[in-house]
Amino acid sequence: MDDDLVIHSKGLSKSYGPHVALDDLNLSVPRGATALLGPNGAGKSTFLKTILGLIQATSGEATVLGLDIKTQGEAIRARIGYMPEYDALNPEMDAIHQVRYSGELLGMNPVVALNRAHEALQFVGMGEQRYREIKSFSTGMKQATKLACAIIHDPELIIADEPSNGLDAKTREFMISTLNTMVNEGQRSVLMASHLMEDVERVCENIVLLHKGKLAAQGRIEDLKAIDREVEIHVWGGATRLEELLRDRGFKVRREGRVMRVANTQERTTTHILQAASEVGAQIRRMHEYEASLEDLFLAIMENMGYDVKSSDDLLSSPIEARRVDAPESLGGGAS
Incomplete structure (x- = not known):
């Protein structure tokens, strides 16, 4: 395992019966900030669940932070912070105890978890609101609280799923600045899934683009953009x-x-x-x-794969049927 890689896979595949969700992925994700891109149905959710050890790969192998996803899933999850896109907060709890609880779920001592919760909320700009109930929070405040839950244990890798989605300009700017601080000053790695190309370019140096379970592109954004001069x-x-x-x-x-x-x-x-x-x-x-933008690169890659796409929004806003990628409904699936 290369010490400069946070995620490395070889031939990683996941199938649900005849449905192939991940198809022979050979990935090398370096330390720093990397964007995980792809339309609904591309396999992003399945990929994240697989590398976290939550579901078993059908074939192939992968390591995260040098740990085997097949046998060391619990150890991987202990060293990763996950900020989900969906609402994962208890509206009846105040922020400080929600974040503290996240720490305790990871095995932290309650006293240590409470102290770390104060620090994490202060870091994400929620220090003055930490005793307010979450049900009174704006979207931006909820996003910041989810980020605090993700970093309470000082993880080496933060997975942020649509971190700036739905935020106003000021709150969005603060979120992007906070992620940049974690990468550049905190020397932490970030895997960021987002459909906001401008935000991706401001945070990430590298991209991984999935489409229909296959790897469409990976590498440094600047290097890939040079392909389409x-x-x-x-x-x-x-x-x-x-x-x-x-x-x-x-x-x-x-x-x-x-x-x-x-x-x-x-x-x-x-x-x-x-x-x-x-x-x-x-x-x-x-x-x-x-000078091509990430939007241009995204469209160029998809066109080269034979897809007629007007914009990244068209591709990322797939019909609802395309969202059912994690498993057939007969097996309890249907999520994106």
């Missing part, structure tokens, strides 16, 4: 003729009105663009290398 041009007059000529000459073109992005896959791409513009009488007012 483009030149952006702003065209006045003859834009349609220019687009058609570039396509005829083998260039991949994306266009929104007068703005075109041309795949920079050939030598002297800018020269070819200028020559084509001259031939059709188009005016190029601006030209520069386009």
